Amino acid sequence: MTHRTETRVIYGDTDRMGQAYYGNYFRWFEIGRSEFFRALGLTCREIEERGFFLPVAECGARYHAPARYDEVLIIETDLDETVRGGIRFRYRILRKESLELLAEGFTHHAFVDASGRVVRPPAFIRGLLAGIPAPSPTEPRP
Amino acid sequence: MTHRTETRVIYGDTDRMGQAYYGNYFRWFEIGRSEFFRALGLTCREIEERGFFLPVAECGARYHAPARYDEVLIIETDLDETVRGGIRFRYRILRKESLELLAEGFTHHAFVDASGRVVRPPAFIRGLLAGIPAPSPTEPRP
Amino acid sequence: MTHRTETRVIYGDTDRMGQAYYGNYFRWFEIGRSEFFRALGLTCREIEERGFFLPVAECGARYHAPARYDEVLIIETDLDETVRGGIRFRYRILRKESLELLAEGFTHHAFVDASGRVVRPPAFIRGLLAGIPAPSPTEPRP
Amino acid sequence: MTHRTETRVIYGDTDRMGQAYYGNYFRWFEIGRSEFFRALGLTCREIEERGFFLPVAECGARYHAPARYDEVLIIETDLDETVRGGIRFRYRILRKESLELLAEGFTHHAFVDASGRVVRPPAFIRGLLAGIPAPSPTEPRP
Numbered sequence: 286m287t288h289r290t291e292t293r294v295i296y297g298d299t300d301r302m303g304q305a306y307y308g309n310y311f312r313w314f315e316i317g318r319s320e321f322f323r324a325l326g327l328t329c330r331e332i333e334e335r336g337f338f339l340p341v342a343e344c345g346a347r348y349h350a351p352a353r354y355d356e357v358l359i360i361e362t363d364l365d366e367t368v369r370g371g372i373r374f375r376y377r378i379l380r381k382e383s384l385e386l387l388a389e390g391f392t393h394h395a396f397v398d399a400s401g402r403v404v405r406p407p408a409f410i411r412g413l414l415a416g417i418p419a420p421s422p423t424e425p426r427p
Numbered sequence: 428m429t430h431r432t433e434t435r436v437i438y439g440d441t442d443r444m445g446q447a448y449y450g451n452y453f454r455w456f457e458i459g460r461s462e463f464f465r466a467l468g469l470t471c472r473e474i475e476e477r478g479f480f481l482p483v484a485e486c487g488a489r490y491h492a493p494a495r496y497d498e499v500l501i502i503e504t505d506l507d508e509t510v511r512g513g514i515r516f517r518y519r520i521l522r523k524e525s526l527e528l529l530a531e532g533f534t535h536h537a538f539v540d541a542s543g544r545v546v547r548p549p550a551f552i553r554g555l556l557a558g559i560p561a562p563s564p565t566e567p568r569p
Numbered sequence: 570m571t572h573r574t575e576t577r578v579i580y581g582d583t584d585r586m587g588q589a590y591y592g593n594y595f596r597w598f599e600i601g602r603s604e605f606f607r608a609l610g611l612t613c614r615e616i617e618e619r620g621f622f623l624p625v626a627e628c629g630a631r632y633h634a635p636a637r638y639d640e641v642l643i644i645e646t647d648l649d650e651t652v653r654g655g656i657r658f659r660y661r662i663l664r665k666e667s668l669e670l671l672a673e674g675f676t677h678h679a680f681v682d683a684s685g686r687v688v689r690p691p692a693f694i695r696g697l698l699a700g701i702p703a704p705s706p707t708e709p710r711p
Numbered sequence: 712m713t714h715r716t717e718t719r720v721i722y723g724d725t726d727r728m729g730q731a732y733y734g735n736y737f738r739w740f741e742i743g744r745s746e747f748f749r750a751l752g753l754t755c756r757e758i759e760e761r762g763f764f765l766p767v768a769e770c771g772a773r774y775h776a777p778a779r780y781d782e783v784l785i786i787e788t789d790l791d792e793t794v795r796g797g798i799r800f801r802y803r804i805l806r807k808e809s810l811e812l813l814a815e816g817f818t819h820h821a822f823v824d825a826s827g828r829v830v831r832p833p834a835f836i837r838g839l840l841a842g843i844p845a846p847s848p849t850e851p852r853p
Contacts, residue, residue, distance in 0.1 A: 295600060296448065299442050300439065300442065301445040301496050307737060307770060307818075308734050308736075311581075312579060312734055315581055315734075338728060340774065341733040346769065346771070347768065351766070437745065451592070453723075480586060485629070485632065488627065489626065490626055584725050584726065585728075588727075
């Protein structure tokens with residue numbers, strides 16, 4: 286399941302090279318995973334209200350071509366894998382007009398409870414994410 | 428009492444016009460008032476730990492000349508006046524090399540307690556700020 | 570003509586008080602005026618491609634209630650007045666769910682040519698903005 | 712040669728989790744490499760004035776512990792290796808008070824000329840960086 290959403294590059298995102306500042310892509314990655322969860326029926330805010338936080342433990346990005354002022358970007362978000370004690374997203378940023386790939390990236394998140402202790406992903410999250418491919422066991426395979 | 432501190436314009440502060448983005452000056456104003464309090468012997472963090480918050484109720488800026496990449500800026504901060512239920516700072520941003528005035532601004536802050544209710548400035552703040560000019564009443568005047 | 574667009578508060582917009590940082594509203598004001606121009610059929614990018622820039626000469630904001638994480642905001646933008654050598658926008662930020670007014674603000678822009686010199690608003694801009702109410706003088710009235 | 716500089720976490724860097732937003736570390740990495748070059752006697756601004764740009768081709772970060780409001784951070788920057796067609800920096804962010812390691816990261820930069828074409832690092836950069844360890848061949852060794 287690839288989730289897609291859009292954003293537009295504003296003046297405040299650009300730098301004097303005339304393109305989006307490299308650190309600002311991580312804001313777009315946040316928008317991507319936030320809307321990914323919302324599309325599944327659960328917002329990051331609700332996760333926090335249930336006492337769980339998903340701080341970023343690791344992240345990275347590769348830049349292929351600049352995102353320029355006023356361009357509309359497509360943010361593609363995928364759940365990369367559910368790993369022990371965490372969750373990992375992959376992102377692709379595309380220029381909407383040309384569908385050119387501008388950047389790729391990932392974020393790896395720990396699950397933390399309200400006291401700041403790292404915990405296993407809670408059952409309601411595991412259930413939600415496990416349900417993504419969800420092939421019915423009774424469905425006949427070729 | 429004018430407090431002075433410095434900062435340097437980074438790439439991430441600039442926009443495609445090649446100068447600092449107008450919204451980023453408010454980060455520099457924050458640095459100014461934060462160091463103003465620290466110079467008085469009380470940090471904004473300590474004020475919060477004592478249960479008081481100073482959200483910005485109003486702010487403004489006038490821009491005279493652009494702050495450019497890699498320039499060192501002087502941030503001047505003054506306590507404008509102590510107003511009922513709040514506090515007001517004035518700022519001046521100067522280019523260090525030429526002492527040219529680049530921007531002026533202000534922030535007006537309410538005092539809020541931990542429950543979010545607007546309160547009078549607490550006594551330890553009033554005492555601190557009242558002490559700034561602090562002419563002794565017993566001191567003979569000409 | 571009040572223009573309306575929307576944005577959502579992301580984690581990166583918030584601060585440790587749990588609400589949007591005061592300086593980030595100026596990014597939203599930028600989104601407002603950018604979409605205002607687009608709705609008129611002319612983008613800020615096109616204005617720049619024609620050799621004119623609209624740096625902010627002055628701005629300000631008043632904050633009435635906090636914008637919180639994940640809330641959808643309505644950005645209302647109005648052309649306040651066309652002033653000599655510049656243009657002025659007014660903004661209102663509303664919480665979409667409750668239509669509560671969260672903040673108001675303004676930006677005043679100079680017109681600058683490619684050499685950085687302040688100039689009169691070019692004719693194509695004056696025509697565009699004058700056209701907003703645009704009653705033709707030769708048009709018969711009832 | 713490890714270069715060290717310092718910065719302080721401001722309100723505008725934090726998010727509602729009460730710690731620095733993950734994307735803001737990339738601003739601190741920029742400060743690190745910028746001061747690294749300055750300590751070598753060449754600023755990034757001068758590199759650009761000589762017609763070369765160093766856009767980020769890839770970057771990443773691992774977060775070990777949160778950077779909190781008002782803490783002073785040490786930014787350590789190392790030249791990781793000089794690679795074909797680029798340059799790579801490694802960073803470590805430490806809490807100054809405790810010297811606890813808060814985050815590690817890297818940036819990989821391409822060299823680009825004014826026309827946007829990827830080029831080999833120019834001689835004046837290669838000379839500068841090659842000079843970092845620079846043991847004299849005539850110096851007697853024990």
